Amino acid sequence: MPTACSTRSPARRSAEPIAAAALAVLTAAAAMPARADGLVAYRIVDAAIPASLTGQPGDATRGRAIVANRQIGLCVLCHSGPFPELRFHSDLAPDLTGIGNRMSEGELRLRVVDASHANPQTIMPSYYRVDGLTRVTPALRGKPLLDAGQIEDVVAYLKTLKE
Ligand code: HEC
Numbered sequence: 001m002p003t004a005c006s007t008r009s010p011a012r013r014s015a016e017p018i019a020a021a022a023l024a025v026l027t028a029a030a031a032m033p034a035r036a037d038g039l040v041a042y043r044i045v046d047a048a049i050p051a052s053l054t055g056q057p058g059d060a061t062r063g064r065a066i067v068a069n070r071q072i073g074l075c076v077l078c079h080s081g082p083f084p085e086l087r088f089h090s091d092l093a094p095d096l097t098g099i100g101n102r103m104s105e106g107e108l109r110l111r112v113v114d115a116s117h118a119n120p121q122t123i124m125p126s127y128y129r130v131d132g133l134t135r136v137t138p139a140l141r142g143k144p145l146l147d148a149g150q151i152e153d154v155v156a157y158l159k160t161l162k163e
Contacts, residue, residue: 049109058149060153060157081099093124130142
């Protein structure tokens, strides 16, 4: 019956984007299974994490804001770098200027995710780890210092630091 067809077809059309979105979510979830601790699983290959934790590239502008911020990233408590707006510069850790030349994207990601992989005695926090950490305040227990999206933003920014 033509009338029934014409009333049903718009409904069928509008379900298509929903089905496509659901499929995209399921596919992403299958590619990035959540671990028991709620963090995104990642694979370390040759001292690097080659794949984005979110499946997407990060945003370098947001990453710079995280790195240069003394409350969120804390990076500048230890690192100096191309941050002319900051009044004092720390030299506890290597200068980040040119780090995009010295380390690959995957090496940068692993360094920020888990600095103890490169140096078990490091003073640098592991930003995407919740296990094996001591001295964590109760409010932060069970939460990584940065979430997966923030890690990707920081990596995107560090990649731009070329000389
Ligand atoms: C408490 C001090 C501290 C903080 C905070 C810190 N780092 Fe580090 N970082 C270090 C030290 C020290 C090293 C040198 C290697 C080592 O001892 O682990 C290092 C090494 C690195 C390296 C490798 C540098 C090289 O030239 O080999 C990168 C990249 C890096 N840090 C990025 C960051 C970023 C991004 C942040 C913030 C999200 C950060 N760090 C926060 C102390 C710190």
